[in-house]
Amino acid sequence: MAPKISGTVDKKLFGLYLSDHLAGATAGQGRIERMARDFTDTPFHAELSALATQIREEREYVRGLVGDFGLPRRTPRRAAAWVAERAGRLKLNGRVVNRSPMTLVLESEVMRSAVMGKLGLWQTLQDLSGDLGLDGARFDGLATKAREQIATLDRVHEYARRRAFYTNQGA
Template sequence: MINAVTKTVKRARNGSVRGSGPTLLGVYLNDHLAGASAGAQLVRRMTRAHHGRAFEPQLAELTEEVREDLRSLRRFMDVLGVRRLRSRTAAGWLAERLGRLKFNGRVLSRSPLSDVLELEAMRLAVEAKADCWRSLRGLARADARLDPDRLDKLIQRARRQSQSLEAMRTTAATHVLSADVRADAAETRPAVVGTAGGGTAGAPRS
């Protein structure tokens, strides 16, 4: 992908990109812009859902960082002369909202499993963002308009964000699924009923 993007940039500089449609670089960055916009909306909703709970400080910090990352991506697009496509951004906006309908065991109310699914989705969004930073970092070798030091810092931050989300996801999954297993075991365990003779129901009589 990096080689294709690099070639597109060179063709654009030489005026050899045909047609008025977006270049490969434009399509690539707009796809990531849509994903980043959806991720920013998702993490804001997660922070609200975790108000007063253990993950709130970490998610609040992540919300600010994701907002900064989104601004960084927009600046990179401006520097590279990539036009933002509203249709793709809107598609990301819609996809995030449709994602709320993903099955989580409940129809109208928020399920405890929602925490796990949202943390998984957010970690995937961060991993995709890291891929974008790495692609631009490779492009920076051929395009002096990109700041490699800034991209290195963004890559490191995305790695830290992914690790933080994975730690929260593991904690949430263990808590939710363990509680579910215990509840299921309690429901299926046969009842023990005391008898007048001090034995238990079903115990053989001497």
């Protein structure tokens, strides 16, 4: 099937929705790539690196959908997401030079929320797939992958929260 928005789908609203998710994916990609770089000293480095690759590929897929549907590229939204992601790094966590043990807790919470939002995107696209000329089974697979990503981030969060708030970080 060639992607095409049917007359039953509000193209403007759908375009805004997809654009917002592309902006979120742009911010999420930056955050997870930084996590993969910054947390090489954790048992989750390989999983974070794999997540970074998956999220990058999924972002490119969403970007491709925007192009395939002939939707306007909303650069200001993506730019705002980029700025927000970088501003989110400026957490006052009591550490100026070195990384706070709380950082991985917060970063995993933010990414878990982002992936939950992405799961909603895949579910919505699955529901609309017939009206968009898309294969609904693909979105079922992407939704399953998002649930697996959430499970990974849950494990990262568990690891981080069980260590972050103790004076002896290895507790």
